[in-house]
Structures are given as structure tokens and as C-alpha cells.
Amino acid sequence: MSVYLVVEPVSIIAMDLGASIREFDPSAQIIVAQSADTAVRALAGQDAVGVAFLHMDPCGLATSPLAAGLAARGAVCVFMGEAAERAAQTGILLLERPFSTATVADLLARIVPEDRVPA
Numbered sequence: 001m002s003v004y005l006v007v008e009p010v011s012i013i014a015m016d017l018g019a020s021i022r023e024f025d026p027s028a029q030i031i032v033a034q035s036a037d038t039a040v041r042a043l044a045g046q047d048a049v050g051v052a053f054l055h056m057d058p059c060g061l062a063t064s065p066l067a068a069g070l071a072a073r074g075a076v077c078v079f080m081g082e083a084a085e086r087a088a089q090t091g092i093l094l095l096e097r098p099f100s101t102a103t104v105a106d107l108l109a110r111i112v113p114e115d116r117v118p119a
Contacts, residue, residue, distance in 0.1 A: 014034075
């Protein structure tokens with residue numbers, strides 16, 4: 001089972017993204033947090049995270065305690081939101097708005113290792 005982290009302050013968007021992830025990976029464990037601080041606490045019991053969807057400024061992650069936690073767990077970071085869209089040319093992985101189940105699945109198919117993609 002793969003673990004996904006969704007850091008999104010708007011609950012309905014987090015729920016929609018979680019549903020899209022589950023469509024791609026029905027056995028997914030999805031951890032939802034409204035902020036980087038709550039995400040750090042939510043990751044305390046996790047050994048690994050496959051993909052982290054982060055509604056935050058990519059530059060802000062570097063100075064956040066969340067960065068070390070995600071790196072230690074091997075997470076691939078996907079950024080969302082206005083600040084991330086402005087920084088898109090810096091080579092970050094970006095989930096553009098508005099997203100759909102298909103765009104989430106396409107993104108995950110590109111970044112989840114082949115042996116971990118659900119059949």
C-alpha cells in the first residue's frame with residue numbers, strides 16, 4: 001500500500017484530490033493535513049511516503065520542518081496553488097488548477113515507479 005500526503009487548506013479540494021488519488025490507487029493510504037505544521041505531526045508514524053501533494057510555495061518548503069520529514073521518507077513532492085504555479089518554470093512537479101481525476105492519474109503515472117502502479 002502506498003502512502004500519499006495531501007497538504008491543502010481547503011477541505012473540499014483535499015477531499016477531491018484524495019478521491020482522484022484513490023481512483024488511481026485504490027489501496028492508497030491518504031494522509032490529509034491543512035498545513036505544513038499539521039503534516040509534520042501526521043507523518044510521525046509513517047516510515048515512507050510515496051507522493052506528497054503540497055499547497056505551498058516551493059521555496060517555503062525548503063525552510064519548513066516538513067522538508068526533512070518528506071526527504072527522510074522518500075517522498076516525491078508535487079506542488080499546487082498560486083505560488084507553485086508562479087514557480088513552475090523552476091522545474092518543480094506541479095498539479096495545475098483546475099485538476100481532474102484524469103490529470104491526477106496522468107501525473108501519478110509519470111512519477112510512481114512502474115512496479116508500484118496498480119493494475
